[in-house]
Amino acid sequence: MTARQLTQQIRRGDTSAVAVCEAHLDRIKTLEPAVSAFNTVTAERALARARSLDALQQAGAPLGPLHGVPVALKDNMCTAGVPTTASSKILRGFVPPYNATVATRLEAAGAVIVGKTNLDEFAMGSSTENSALGPTRNPWDLDRTPGGSSGGSAAAVAAGMVPLALGSDTGGSIRQPAALCGIVGLKPTYGRVSRYGLMAFASSLDQIGPLTHTVEDAALMLAAIGGHDGHDATSSSEQLPDLLAALTGEVTGLRIGVPRAFLGDGVDPAILAAFNAALATLAARGATLVDIELPHAGYGIPVYYLIATAEASSNLARYDGVRYGHRTAIEKDDTLRTMYERSRDEGFGAEVKRRIMLGTYVLSAGYYDAYYLKAQQVRTLLRQDFERVFATVDVVATPTTPTPAFKLGEKTSDPIQMYLNDIFTVSANLTGLPAISVPCGFSAGRLPIGLQFTGRSFDEVTLLRVADAYQRDTAFHTESPTAAEALMNRPASQP
Amino acid sequence: MSDTFEAVIGLEIHAQLLTATKIFCGCSTAFGAPPNAHACPVCVGLPGALPVLNRRAVDLAVTAALALGCEVQERSVFARKNYFYPDLPKGYQISQFELPLALGGGLQMPASVGGRFVKLTRIHMEEDAGKSLHEGFADSDRKTYLDYNRSGVPLVEIVSEPDMRSAEEAALFFETLRQILVWLGVNDGNMDEGSLRCDANVSVRRPGDPKLGTKTEVKNVNSFRYLEKAIEFEIGRHIDVLDHGGRIVQETRLFDAAQGKTYSMRSKEEAHDYRYFPEPDLPPLMVDAARRDRIKAALPELPEARRRRLIAEYGIPEYDAALLTQTRGVADYFEQTARSCGNAKAASNWVMGEVLRNMKERAVAIEAVPITPAALAGLITIVEQGTISSTVAKDVFARMYDTGRAAAEIVAADGLAQISDTSSLEPIVQRVLAAHPDVVAEIKAGKDRKFQFLVGQVMKETRGKGDPKLVTDLMRAALGT
Ligand SMILES: [Zn+2]
Numbered sequence: 020m021t022a023r024q025l026t027q028q029i030r031r032g033d034t035s036a037v038a039v040c041e042a043h044l045d046r047i048k049t050l051e052p053a054v055s056a057f058n059t060v061t062a063e064r065a066l067a068r069a070r071s072l073d074a075l076q077q078a079g080a081p082l083g084p085l086h087g088v089p090v091a092l093k094d095n096m097c098t099a100g101v102p103t104t105a106s107s108k109i110l111r112g113f114v115p116p117y118n119a120t121v122a123t124r125l126e127a128a129g130a131v132i133v134g135k136t137n138l139d140e141f142a143m144g145s146s147t148e149n150s151a152l153g154p155t156r157n158p159w160d161l162d163r164t165p166g167g168s169s170g171g172s173a174a175a176v177a178a179g180m181v182p183l184a185l186g187s188d189t190g191g192s193i194r195q196p197a198a199l200c201g202i203v204g205l206k207p208t209y210g211r212v213s214r215y216g217l218m219a220f221a222s223s224l225d226q227i228g229p230l231t232h233t234v235e236d237a238a239l240m241l242a243a244i245g246g247h248d249g250h251d252a253t254s255s256s257e258q259l260p261d262l263l264a265a266l267t268g269e270v271t272g273l274r275i276g277v278p279r280a281f282l283g284d285g286v287d288p289a290i291l292a293a294f295n296a297a298l299a300t301l302a303a304r305g306a307t308l309v310d311i312e313l314p315h316a317g318y319g320i321p322v323y324y325l326i327a328t329a330e331a332s333s334n335l336a337r338y339d340g341v342r343y344g345h346r347t348a349i350e351k352d353d354t355l356r357t358m359y360e361r362s363r364d365e366g367f368g369a370e371v372k373r374r375i376m377l378g379t380y381v382l383s384a385g386y387y388d389a390y391y392l393k394a395q396q397v398r399t400l401l402r403q404d405f406e407r408v409f410a411t412v413d414v415v416a417t418p419t420t421p422t423p424a425f426k427l428g429e430k431t432s433d434p435i436q437m438y439l440n441d442i443f444t445v446s447a448n449l450t451g452l453p454a455i456s457v458p459c460g461f462s463a464g465r466l467p468i469g470l471q472f473t474g475r476s477f478d479e480v481t482l483l484r485v486a487d488a489y490q491r492d493t494a495f496h497t498e499s500p501t502a503a504e505a506l507m508n509r510p511a512s513q514p
Numbered sequence: 515m516s517d518t519f520e521a522v523i524g525l526e527i528h529a530q531l532l533t534a535t536k537i538f539c540g541c542s543t544a545f546g547a548p549p550n551a552h553a554c555p556v557c558v559g560l561p562g563a564l565p566v567l568n569r570r571a572v573d574l575a576v577t578a579a580l581a582l583g584c585e586v587q588e589r590s591v592f593a594r595k596n597y598f599y600p601d602l603p604k605g606y607q608i609s610q611f612e613l614p615l616a617l618g619g620g621l622q623m624p625a626s627v628g629g630r631f632v633k634l635t636r637i638h639m640e641e642d643a644g645k646s647l648h649e650g651f652a653d654s655d656r657k658t659y660l661d662y663n664r665s666g667v668p669l670v671e672i673v674s675e676p677d678m679r680s681a682e683e684a685a686l687f688f689e690t691l692r693q694i695l696v697w698l699g700v701n702d703g704n705m706d707e708g709s710l711r712c713d714a715n716v717s718v719r720r721p722g723d724p725k726l727g728t729k730t731e732v733k734n735v736n737s738f739r740y741l742e743k744a745i746e747f748e749i750g751r752h753i754d755v756l757d758h759g760g761r762i763v764q765e766t767r768l769f770d771a772a773q774g775k776t777y778s779m780r781s782k783e784e785a786h787d788y789r790y791f792p793e794p795d796l797p798p799l800m801v802d803a804a805r806r807d808r809i810k811a812a813l814p815e816l817p818e819a820r821r822r823r824l825i826a827e828y829g830i831p832e833y834d835a836a837l838l839t840q841t842r843g844v845a846d847y848f849e850q851t852a853r854s855c856g857n858a859k860a861a862s863n864w865v866m867g868e869v870l871r872n873m874k875e876r877a878v879a880i881e882a883v884p885i886t887p888a889a890l891a892g893l894i895t896i897v898e899q900g901t902i903s904s905t906v907a908k909d910v911f912a913r914m915y916d917t918g919r920a921a922a923e924i925v926a927a928d929g930l931a932q933i934s935d936t937s938s939l940e941p942i943v944q945r946v947l948a949a950h951p952d953v954v955a956e957i958k959a960g961k962d963r964k965f966q967f968l969v970g971q972v973m974k975e976t977r978g979k980g981d982p983k984l985v986t987d988l989m990r991a992a993l994g995t
Contacts, residue, residue: 095562096562097562103561113561115561115562116555116560119562214562215564216562216563217562218562219561219562219795221794223794249566250564250566251564251566252566253794253795253796332596332789333606335605336604336605336606337559337561337605339598339600339605341603341660342559343560379789382596
């Protein structure tokens with residue numbers, strides 16, 4: 020059931036916030052041992068909150084648009100009084116004293132936070148395998164990754180543990196796991212959603228967004244979390260339009276750009292077939308397909324890994340063992356420097372260390388111009404590519420990922436292979452443009468495939484309208500994940 | 515200084531901007547709170563916290579820049595200066611680097627120190643760090659405590675060109691700059707509490723050599739006298755090293771005030787690579803022409819201009835003008851008093867005298883003096899009118915200070931008015947003459963200096979209220995001298 024349907028049922032009195040919360044907690048209890056989507060499940064808190072929401076409803080108080088809907092937050096978003104670890108050993112036991120703006124806004128909208136989901140440590144990765152708490156598994160095939168870094172949120176939504184979850188997207192970290200788990204993932208325009216309380220990976224690229232089953236739910240959730248926030252100087256004062264009203268199903272005359280040249284090597288034939296079929300569906304609904312060129316899109320990966328690591332090397336400097344988080348055991352003759360080195364060495368995982376070192380190098384005297392500055396210049400060229408394209412088309416369509424979900428451990432030894440997974444997603448982060456992934460089919464092995472649309476800056480309306488229209492003609496998003504269903508249907512006696 | 519070398523000095527001055535709250539969060543900047551009383555997720559660098567620029571801090575920084583003749587940049591960019599230190603909570607300081615808030619400008623120095631115009635390189639905004647507390651705790655031998663109250667306090671860094679040639683000139687530059695910043699209300703000038711700090715870059719070279727010598731930086735010298743001493747010491751040290759065939763090592767040094775010496779803190783080889791890059795959490799700082807012009811229009815007249823105008827407009831001596839412009843409040847106080855009473859010299863004497871003396875004794879600023887300029891003007895007027903003598907006036911001033919009452923009111927209530935009618939004074943003069951026949955005889959014998967003694971006796975009898983001129987006249991007439 021979608022979040023929209025759930026909240027309507029609660030409002031009608033067909034069910035209660037408590038009953039909905041209990042049902043989802045039950046499902047989490049059943050599936051979590053196999054899926055490992057959560058770092059923390061806040062069952063007590065969630066039930067207490069659901070009870071207070073039911074009381075509010077009984078008292079006739081005004082109810083929020085997400086009234087009674089269970090939600091999960093990626094564990095890099097601060098929740099006051101609830102551990103927030105970024106799936107890093109360095110933050111084990113860290114309990115923030117404050118709420119991220121998105122957490123405050125979700126609760127203000129009536130949502131019930133049921134837990135915090137697993138991620139690649141500090142959102143650095145594409146498989147959730149870089150988590151200090153162990154990997155999350157794909158509900159469609161437990162031997163495969165759910166993608167990353169928002170793999171926990173994606174798996175939780177795909178498996179029906181929650182109808183809605185928040186992820187963060189720095190290079191595709193919402194859209195790629197959404198595609199690999201067969202759900203909807205939306206990365207809003209940079210600045211649309213406040214980053215206050217999001218543990219920064221790369222500040223100029225990070226953006227929080229919804230993971231849901233339907234585009235309508237994504238619109239509902241973005242409406243709840245979006246809009247200007249005085250705590251984030253990069254949050255836009257651009258007015259948030261009525262997103263639900265935008266979902267008219269109308270795409271007649273809408274121009275969809277397809278960068279054919281960019282879809283060449285390395286893309287799985289099943290993905291290309293699903294992508295082409297999706298385009299045909301949209302064309303049949305009245306949209307016009309236009310061939311476009313994005314000459315600099317091919318540089319996306321290197322540019323992304325230069326900028327993201329540079330910013331990360333600085334953003335992660337605060338994890339020094341001084342004020343919070345892991346501090347090494349101090350020996351008698353240890354210097355301050357030893358404390359820093361050992362605390363960080365013990366606290367950070369291999370991929371995080373790799374990126375901190377790479378980023379430190381990128382910003383170093385003598386290399387800054389050749390790497391960081393050059394990357395920023397190419398970023399500008401990429402932005403210009405999209406500006407040019409959006410003069411003639413309304414959205415750009417590509418596959419979300421070059422392949423469906425890969426096996427756990429398959430790419431962990433080869434970082435470059437892992438990085439290439441982001442080929443279609445990094446552009447939206449580098450340009451700040453909004454992008455969404457919707458389910459558009461299955462591979463031969465019944466693994467989900469994602470279709471990505473990228474829109475104009477702050478034009479989530481058009482983006483969501485196209486994606487919603489597509490969902491009106493397709494049913495991929497209504498299918499249940501095979502492995503999770505098998506677990507649910509197991510006789511109760513079995514372990 | 516050895517005449518075979520010329521000193522080259524540049525200063526970097528960190529001035530705290532006088533805002534109520536920190537530069538990137540809502541915490542108070544008040545000095546003296548218990549450790550970490552003024553701290554929040556932003557200024558202790560908790561995960562996920564983000565900076566939001568304090569607009570008031572920008573206005574103050576722009577005020578300083580415009581007053582110093584700098585070109586305020588329409589677009590400036592915050593940058594991260596990356597280094598690890600426990601008092602630096604984020605592992606980077608938010609500062610400005612490639613594109614600072616303001617460029618150029620400078621200060622004209624007086625002829626006494628060479629009459630140079632000392633140029634400024636730049637002014638940029640940044641946040642202060644916290645404070646490591648190495649002492650004062652039972653376990654201080656094993657632990658360092660941290661206080662983040664200062665973390666995120668707004669600063670401007672004012673960087674001069676290496677335009678100064680003597681320690682004296684540098685100290686005067688710093689002093690003049692301090693006066694201007696305080697005058698503008700941009701900084702409180704309090705060097706003990708660290709709201710104004712100075713680093714000096716010192717090098718020496720042969721006169722006429724266009725190339726600069728290797729410099730050393732003396733960090734954190736927080737008094738004008740120490741700055742002068744530290745620079746003096748460095749110049750001497752450089753010359754000594756070079757005279758003995760040595761080479762100056764580029765390094766950072768600290769000044770030990772007790773010993774009057776500088777000592778090495780770290781050399782260039784150990785210097786950090788700060789890996790500056792634009793701060794992605796803050797959009798570029800835009801100061802448009804309208805905002806700049808609005809701040810410019812609100813700039814007060816600066817000390818030097820004020821001094822010149824006071825001399826021209828009120829005809830007061832240069833000495834007076836310099837004293838009266840030590841702060842903007844004092845200058846305002848003087849001008850209001852002078853305008854109210856119409857006697858600028860008298861106003862100047864009173865402000866330089868009783869007013870400044872009371873401020874000093876009571877350690878208060880002009881704003882805390884309870885006598886308003888209008889009230890002081892009232893006192894000056896009744897002295898001028900001869901209602902009270904200047905001796906009594908000082909007493910009246912003291913009573914005004916303590917009670918807040920007007921001068922005329924005190925004079926009337928306490929019966930302090932000057933006695934200036936002959937009929938009242940004549941009998942007293944006669945009494946005094948009768949009581950001192952010996953003195954009268956001495957005066958008549960030509961010892962005129964005894965005359966003042968008799969006048970004094972009359973004043974004593976009138977409890978200081980007798981009109982001294984009239985008393986003198988009556989006495990002369992009675993003695994026939
Ligand atoms: Zn604060």
